[in-house]
Amino acid sequence: MLRYVIKRLIGAIPTLFIIITLSFFLMRLAPGGPFSRERALPPEIEANLLKAYHLDDPLWLQFLNYLGDLAHGDFGPSFKYKDFSVGELIWGGFPTSALVGGIAILLALGIGICAGTYAALKQNSRLDYSTMGFAMVGIAVPNFVIAPLLTFFISLKMGWLPVGGWGQLKHMILPVIALALPQIAAIARLTRGSMIEVLRSNFVRTARSKGLPEQVTVTRHALKAAMLPVVSYLGPAVAGIITGSVIIEQIFGIPGIGRYFVQAALNRDYTLVMGVTIFYGVLIILLNLLADIIYGFLDPKIRYE
Numbered sequence: 001m002l003r004y005v006i007k008r009l010i011g012a013i014p015t016l017f018i019i020i021t022l023s024f025f026l027m028r029l030a031p032g033g034p035f036s037r038e039r040a041l042p043p044e045i046e047a048n049l050l051k052a053y054h055l056d057d058p059l060w061l062q063f064l065n066y067l068g069d070l071a072h073g074d075f076g077p078s079f080k081y082k083d084f085s086v087g088e089l090i091w092g093g094f095p096t097s098a099l100v101g102g103i104a105i106l107l108a109l110g111i112g113i114c115a116g117t118y119a120a121l122k123q124n125s126r127l128d129y130s131t132m133g134f135a136m137v138g139i140a141v142p143n144f145v146i147a148p149l150l151t152f153f154i155s156l157k158m159g160w161l162p163v164g165g166w167g168q169l170k171h172m173i174l175p176v177i178a179l180a181l182p183q184i185a186a187i188a189r190l191t192r193g194s195m196i197e198v199l200r201s202n203f204v205r206t207a208r209s210k211g212l213p214e215q216v217t218v219t220r221h222a223l224k225a226a227m228l229p230v231v232s233y234l235g236p237a238v239a240g241i242i243t244g245s246v247i248i249e250q251i252f253g254i255p256g257i258g259r260y261f262v263q264a265a266l267n268r269d270y271t272l273v274m275g276v277t278i279f280y281g282v283l284i285i286l287l288n289l290l291a292d293i294i295y296g297f298l299d300p301k302i303r304y305e
């Protein structure tokens with residue numbers, strides 16, 4: 001197992017290098033710059049700013065210097081958030097994003113697995129059709145549509161919850177629901193499809209022929225095998241919820257990492273965009289590795305050499 005993990009981590013280095021290289025040069029190709037404004041700066045002030053941040057160096061030299069800083073764990077200073085480094089901004093916003101995203105994915109797992117399992121057990125029934133119908137709606141409707149609808153009906157019309165803000169439990173409810181709904185739909189569909197296949201397998205037939213109660217057969221035998229596609233989906237899904245809940249954080253005014261990413265892209269804050277992109281890439285790689293490790297616990301036939 002340890003050798004497998006080490007090989008995967010070493011193999012991730014070229015992937016990260018490609019992500020860093022593409023992000024670095026694509027950011028420079030975008031029109032404008034970190035010091036471009038509606039009102040142009042005097043040429044001498046702009047020249048001093050470019051020199052202070054080494055943006056007047058050749059592009060290849062900027063790239064090599066950035067790689068050197070990354071090797072020491074330094075993402076560089078933010079061009080727009082004065083007196084803050086990129087690392088400070090990321091680690092300042094990540095706990096908030098992780099809290100909201102973590103609760104959302106746990107809620108999605110609980111509801112999605114239960115809904116998908118019941119739909120599989122009642123295949124081709126009204127419960128099955130209605131559950132999958134709601135799941136399709138949840139997948140088709142993006143969260144930037146769901147979030148305003150929740151805000152309009154629950155906050156503005158009914159007045160049950162605040163529209164935005166942060167700091168109290170009531171501020172988390174709507175963002176968590178908006179993040180969780182699409183994931184509930186996706187997990188329910190994956191669970192249903194996998195569970196239907198597993199329920200027709202030989203080991204489930206054997207368990208039933210031995211007289212085991214249906215609840216034991218489903219929970220102890222079928223469900224464990226049916227979770228493999230869900231675990232595979234969770235790797236990028238968790239990373240996407242935690243660091244990519246950009247629209248939700250903007251709508252509800254949550255001070256998370258996604259909000260910083262949007263502002264950085266709009267302001268051409270090169271170092272902050274690069275830092276969030278690299279952080280996101282590392283998170284996806286680690287979560288996919290974790291998902292592959294969990295495979296071994298769910299399926300005894302899987303071995304890591």
